[in-house]
Amino acid sequence: MDLLSVIRRWHYRDRLPIREIERRTHLSRNTIRKYLRSETLEPVFACAVRMSKQDPFAQKLTNWLMLEASKSRKHKRTGRRFHADFVALGYTGSYGRVAAFIRDWKAEQQKVKQTTGRGVFVPLSFQPGEAFQFDWGEDWAVIGGRRIKLQVAHTKLCYSRAFILRAYPLQTHEILFDALTEAFRVLGGVPRRGIFDNMKTAVDRIGQGKARQVNLRFSALVCHYLFEAEFCNPAAGWEKRQIEKTVQDARRQIWQEMPNFPDLTALNAWLETRCLEQWISLRHVELPGNVAAAHAAEMPHLMVPERAFDGFVGHTKRVSPTCLIQFESNRYSVPASFANRPVSLRVYPERLVVAAEGKVLCEHSRIVTRFHGLPGRTGR
Structure with missing residues (x-):
């Protein structure tokens, strides 16, 4: 990938x-x-799943190596000794496989020492079109007469300091994809790098140093928009300090003067207008002029995507005998001809698409029931 x-x-x-x-x-x-x-962003490789003779003993060998690492050189077991001990436990593989495992383990440990011992240099200045930063924040707004806590996506260009905010009820994969797609639309293109924290919608597992197991659908978005994703060290917010400051400033400059809105669509339209107004009123901290002028100079260095990323998350559902499927504690109807049959459910931020046999069966407006609201309160 x-x-x-x-x-x-x-x-x-x-x-x-x-x-x-x-x-x-x-x-x-x-x-x-x-x-x-190929237009495929998620390649599928057909390969046979083969079990190695060493797999059942890999964890035990790792534990032994960690134990031996604390011993002096004269008292450590050799690779031949490890192989002989494994043979006594029922291992039928060769010595060469054990020796290769030991070499790889030692190389990985050496790499970890070099990574954690040197530190990481984070540039404080950026070239036009070089990078953007992304982060989530939490704020309250009055939607349809209810005071509701929202998840706010903040995206900011590192050179021009142009930023955009969008509010959502949740932090999920499909909402992250929509937030980045809308941000690239407003900002006018895609920089070469994106700087993120280790959010669960992008990173499945955090490894040693900068090693990350990235979510497959997030990797597909990165491949579509042709930027390089970089993730900060855990609990190191200063590595993306620009967007951290934007989250704080937006709370004082935008959210405190926010009126009531009938729905999220009206709120996001108002947020986009207010962000564009802020570009004009805010002076750039390093360049002459305001943020809007710096953004105009950065625009030629951004890559304009040919089309937006189809940012859905797919699920396989079985239709009930009553022609319903369930998603997020809600039930949605499906044509009766597909009762008791599996269908594909594509989840978007505002709608659900049910497909089967290569065609779309129906669409539904998504019902979000997990708003964090306080009924009866209409003010801040």
Whole structure:
């Protein structure tokens, strides 16, 4: 997945020829052309699942290696000794597999020491179109007569300091995709890098140092918009201090003077207008002029996407005998011909699409019941 994203970014954004990509990746030109011609952002590789003889003993070997690491050099067991001990436990593999596992484990430990011992340099200045920062905040608004806590997506260009806010009821994958898509629309394009914290809608697992197991659908969005995703160290908000300050400033400059709204659509339209007004009124902290002038200078350096990312999250549902499917404690109707049959449910921020057999069966407005509101209160 990461290699496909890099190939697309080199070809479509950096304009590298296929010969140069071949030299860098050591892939054949036919394979590179196949990736570039395909519209697929999530490649599926057919491969047989084979169980290694070493898999049942991998965790035990790791534990042994960690125990041996605390011993002096003269008292450590050798690879031959490890292999002999495994054979006594029923291992039927070769010594070479055990030796390779030990080499890989030691290399990983050395890499971790180098990463944690050196520290990370975070640039304080950015070039036009180089990066953007993203973060979530929480604020309250009056929607339909109720005071409701909302999740606010903040996106900011690092060079021009232009920013955009959008409010949502939840923090989910499909809402994150919609927030970034709308942000790129308002900001006029996509920078080369995106700086995020380790939010669960993007990172499935945090590894040692900068190693991250990125969510597959988030990787598809990164591959579509051709930017490089970077994640901050845990509990290191200063690595994206610009957007952290925007979250604080927006609470004082925008949310305190917010009127009542009939729905979220009206609220987000008002937020977009207020952000554009702030670009004009705020002076840039480093460049001459205001934020709007700096944004106009940065616009030619942003990549304008050809189309928006189809940011749905798919689920497989079985239709009940009463022609209903359930999602988030709500039931939605499906044509009677698909009763007791599986269908595909595509979840968007504001609607649900039910599909089967390569066609769309029906659409429903999404009912969100997990608003954090206080009934009966209409003021701040």
